[in-house]
Amino acid sequence: MSEWFDTFSAPKPAPDPYEEAAAEPATPEIDEELDPRAAAAILAQTTERAERELDRRPTFLMLVAAGVVLIVYGALWISVRHQHPYSGPTGWALGVLYGTLAVWIAFYLAVRTRATSGVSGRAMRQGRFEGLTFATVWVFVYVFQGALHHAGASDAIAYGIYPAAAPLLIIGGAAAVHQAARQNWPWAGFALGAVVLGGLASYAGPRAVWGIVGVGLFVLLIARAAQTWLTRR
């Protein structure tokens, strides 16, 4: 009977392997002779592997993001391109937006969780606060959209130019300053590119803005992924 209970009771948590290893007698150390060329090879191989495994924004994630952007903005643009008068993205396009976004968030969290498993400390905590801050800004960019509609802004503004371009201007601007402060120039350049794209695309009007932002962001993400890939080669 007790075996039956044992089967369904919670597994005994594994003790800290560090503590277990520390309690064991020290393993005799073999200080192998190491040729400088072999050391350079170990160093390059280990650094490359560690950076790849710990990378929270790997190249393939940027490529997937580029695909997501093209699908989402493409669907939004297709849904509005022949509208006269303009009324904003239609139900099916919003379905594509929210569905793709949900899949993207789940995928991003899985990649991030894998990369940060076992990692802790100041930079990790800071990263979580930064993520929370950007998510809050992103939500309120769209809360403000409701205020525009409430105040009588046209559909072209409230459901066209603003939702397509404002996130790039506001979140991109905040990210550009943040990355520049960290002297992370590749990401600062990417964020600044998004700001310029948002500002210029807004002149294209409520229909074309979706297509231009989609293609522009796609190009920026591909360029950023290529730059990362070339740097790590």
Add this chain to the structure above:
Amino acid sequence: MADELDPLIHVPARLRIVATLAALEDGDALSFTRLQTMIGLTPGNLITHLRKLEDAGYVGAVKSGNGAASRTDVALTARGRVAFATYSASLRELLAD
């Protein structure tokens, strides 16, 4: 010339440990378990090398939690980061000659 390389780092296992920890952002630490998985050493081997690095002040270990929830995180100290940067630069110079 190889004598100029820091003997504490210039050992395959310790070089792998230090290079892996250096890939973390400054201020972050890695759990003993994840480090072991990434490096592929046995716990006994890993702790032997970690102790040497700790004794030299290159690595710090922080224990958190109690009992079954306890875990140990390891990170390069500021001294360890400097030592690793010096080692990498010396190795580059050595190979360039």
